[in-house]
Amino acid sequence: MDLITSFPLGDDIAWTLLATALIGVVAIVLGAVMPRRARRDEDSPELDEEVGQRLGSLLSASAATALSIGVPALLLLLLVPGSMDMRLIRSGMMLAGLLVGAVSSWSAIGVLLPTLALEPEERRRALARAGALMVAAALALALVPVAIAVWFLQADAGTPLLAFAAGTALFALAARATGSFTDIAADSSALLAGADENELDREADDNPGAQAVRLASLQRRGPSRSADITAVAAAVLAAGIAVGVAVLAVEGMIVPLLGGGMAVLVALIVSVIPQLGTEGREHETLRLGALIPSVLGAGALIATAMLWLPTEYKGLRFAKVGLDQFTDPVLTGGQPVPRAQLEPQIEQAQAQLAQLLSQTDDASRSIVDTIAIYGINPPLLVGISVAVGAVIAIATQLLMSYAADRRNTPALAGARTSRTGGALGALSALGSGGTTAALVLTVVVLGLGCLEVLGAGVGMLVSVLVAYAGLGALLVIAGHAAVHTAAAIADRPGSETPLRDATRTADAASATGLQVAAVLGALPLLAAVTNAIRGSARGASVWEDTALHDMTPASVTAVGGVAAGLVAVLFIGTSLLESARRIGAAAVLDTRTALLDGGSGRVHLGELETLTRKAAAAPLAIAVLMPVLVGFGLGAAALPGYLAAVVVGALVLAVWTSAADASLRSGIGIIESGRYGGRGSWAHSAALGNAVLGTGLRAAIGQIAVPAALATALLTAVGIGTFVALPTDGTSIYLRWGIALLALAAVVSAAIVTASVPEPDLEDAIDDLDEPLFARKVDEREDDLFSGAWDDEDDREEVVVARRAAAERKKASKGTGGKRSASKGSKGSRRR
Incomplete structure (x- = not known):
């Protein structure tokens, strides 16, 4: 008991730390033990050891990628001003974050793999249990290190916790980068080469890419999602403590710790909430089953804050x-x-x-x-900010749910327009996705406006309230624990179509909730960066002082920071898209080879793990090194604008591409149900191609942008001491620019590594072949339509076009009394 009563921050903080740590440990243990006790059909064909091995292989690739950029980053943290003990603690916490991210992903594999052997009728009952265990363990892996750090470091825990959160964010970014290429390669194989070119069912066992699609789905919705949740939770807790202590003293620690502990409890409570409901109303059942614990969790935190915190500001324990x-x-x-x-x-x-x-x-x-x-009521403001954060998260998820639901206008419009060709269907989805992104950003801005009014316009106070709004969003994430893994369990062959549709829609919506919570965790760091710049000494010259302190909108330095942020977000996405193009094209060629006579009939994508390490080099380097390039190249005054542009730009692109992908993906199901031409029609072919486009945008931009923004924001906040110290301690300006040039050289080197991803050979000119490989050949049954020798190559091309047109007319008129059907033209005839 002496350990409790003599704790410097107060015995109530000591009890809170012990309770939250205990809750976290229990959640981690349950996540490791309970899935192994589930009843499974050991003879189920879904229980394939190769799936576990491939997931483990992808996790190893993610860990190697994260360490390749994380270790140099933690070495750079040793250069940030401070005592040697604090420097070592910061770097050690960042390494701990990298390891915790890997453990989070590994625990998700342990939770999901046992569900693969469940019978279809058991999957519905497993939704809540599996999701709750995975999310609770992911949240606990962020909460326990935070509690330990606060126990030992107390008021000095802020910066080390930001370093820990940066490590988790870097691993989440590496996991998403690795998974994105798996997604693109799998969809390219199954949808383009398998379903579109060879008219195979996209989920059938004879489609070589079908198994890869299931693997990519598990990776995306399991290990990668778990790493995301851990990173977001660590960022929200770290920001709440780092910024909160400076404004609300000891009570600034209590609120994040209570919020983290309640989030874990809410996720565990979800495991006992049945996800059954009335058949045919699966969407409403999942939504209500997630909304109830979310509201209860936010309400419990608000009530606790109202009872615990003093009603007068001077009553805080400074x-x-x-x-x-x-x-x-x-x-x-x-x-x-x-x-x-x-x-x-x-x-x-x-x-x-x-x-x-x-x-x-x-x-x-x-x-x-x-x-x-001094005129505020702390518990009232904390309660309202938590409520605002929960409302933002719920509202944005509802907006994404509407866009992703195939019963609603965005998906229906995209599927209908696909009947005219792929391009117009893609435009429809991109338009509706942009509208969804604009609405989501509007909700976030309105919520931030409310917090600005509550905080009386006081910068640091508003930042604290934004961090606590992130706690409200985190409780919504915990309340939606069942839907985070629902699609991984139910969105596969053998499940009922309504349940599959509902879980797929819920999955897209829950991802948006994570993105919003990440933004609410990153935005408070702007205040920490800005205050560090304002509190620094004056520069030695007018130019240096302007580059250090001039953060007005009229400043070229500040505008340059905004431009650099937008450039960073675009380069991260475009570098991934270029690698995705190459990897996807190679997967198509591998699938075509597998389907040739004598081919294996399966696609293993064996070199994918190696290729992803190269492809992920550029985005990770940009996320880590761009703050160094901006801080030393343009000046510290550019960093607030840089962070704002990165965070807001990442949110917009993430929601836009995710909404467009969800709409395009829903279009396949709509057409395959028999509408707009059905299977084998022009619309079906266009929808398959558009789905691969949506996968590429969502995987390369939608899933990457927010982890990248979170990582770069956290690293900037941790390293801000260096950016403001060197211009004022007599360090040569040429040395600072030299550091910026080294950072630029490192980014360029990483881009060169990413560009070394092999370009697949798609040329037709092959010397030892009489015909181009995989070329579409003219149907010999139409030879009686034309006769005579080929005069030249142009004549041959015209006849081939004529034969295809004749075949299409013949096929279209067959069985319809000669009436042409524009919607159900045969894919076989137009591909000869």
């Missing part, structure tokens, strides 16, 4: 975290003054706040901010 004195020169004249001495004057000044505002300039803004903060 002394326990070293904030018992005012040190702002504007307030104290340069000498530290105890809070108790100035608080009576602050309370008197609150009555004259309007008059003070009219007399205050920018230099004395901190006086007004201090007076405004």
